[in-house]
Amino acid sequence: MKGSKLPREFQRAAQAMVDHAWRPELHVDRVPGPQRLAPHAAALTAELESEGATVGSARLVLLHDPEGNPAWDGTFRCVVYIRADVDAEMAADPLMTGVGWSWLQECLENNHCEFGASTGTVTVVTSESFGAMDDEQSRSEIEIRASWTPYIGEGDGMADHLDAWSDLLCTTAGLPPLPKGVVMLPRRAR
Template structure:
């Protein structure tokens, strides 16, 4: 399996450090099962923001969905302990039998931290929640199979590896995409397989 990269139109909004961070978001490479594109970002949380949405699809079946928002406040934010903040959301279908596993939430949370570490994404002040829900049908709908989902909501402060260089958000995007794939039950990309960019609009190909 290989990774792919979605290209996005230039917005040109915000200070130079924010534009550089957004450009690095667009340079991230994600797996071919992940269809990622820009979405409208919330306007009231921070002075500047940019957002991505993604769906994990295999054989035309949607297995997971998520979004990643990059916030920037040039004046800094005490709660963030920095000027940038990543806010992530990931939801995926899981085997209903996993719902009863008492370690499911802790494992789900570890998927994010392990993905960030694996992609070399430096971060601090990480917090969030993991929620798992199951649905069973009764009465006239009793013939429908039960379903289960896991949902991860998290935020963290991305840190530049070099204070003299712009913040590189690409590894954070790639870690979020990996979280989506792991949550959806996709096996890891084999070691040695290089992530390559793909063109937008190949979702149905």
């Protein structure tokens, strides 16, 4: 967070990012926000683990310009990046990019987020190794890069947007979303 005198609404929203309760599979860290995109910024990174392996990663940046930004249609902006492995069949589906975008919209709506001016891209990539790397498995990934304007007024309501971000990472990586207050039980080893 930059700036010597932080606006109260930004302080409240940034504090919500620090105080948020995350799913146990998510490992979330606070990182420095970008310096040149807005007068004030805060950021988080996350890794999602399932059965001992990292299955997805994400970044969330909260930008704030007290003067507002016409492109944002507001004073706050959420910028997200999500990356997760997907199986080859999903990657080959020509509708997958549209599905990825619908996941974002559904996560925002399911968490009762008030938002506008959403924009972004969804990329699906399959990589196959050749030559000396011939023994490595093919890999398919989906990346969602998106931003939206959270209508959070005085900084309240940020928790809904944090839940939407974490739900999007889980959905993209193939984990089911959990209703608020429900904790997923660990699988028993056989």
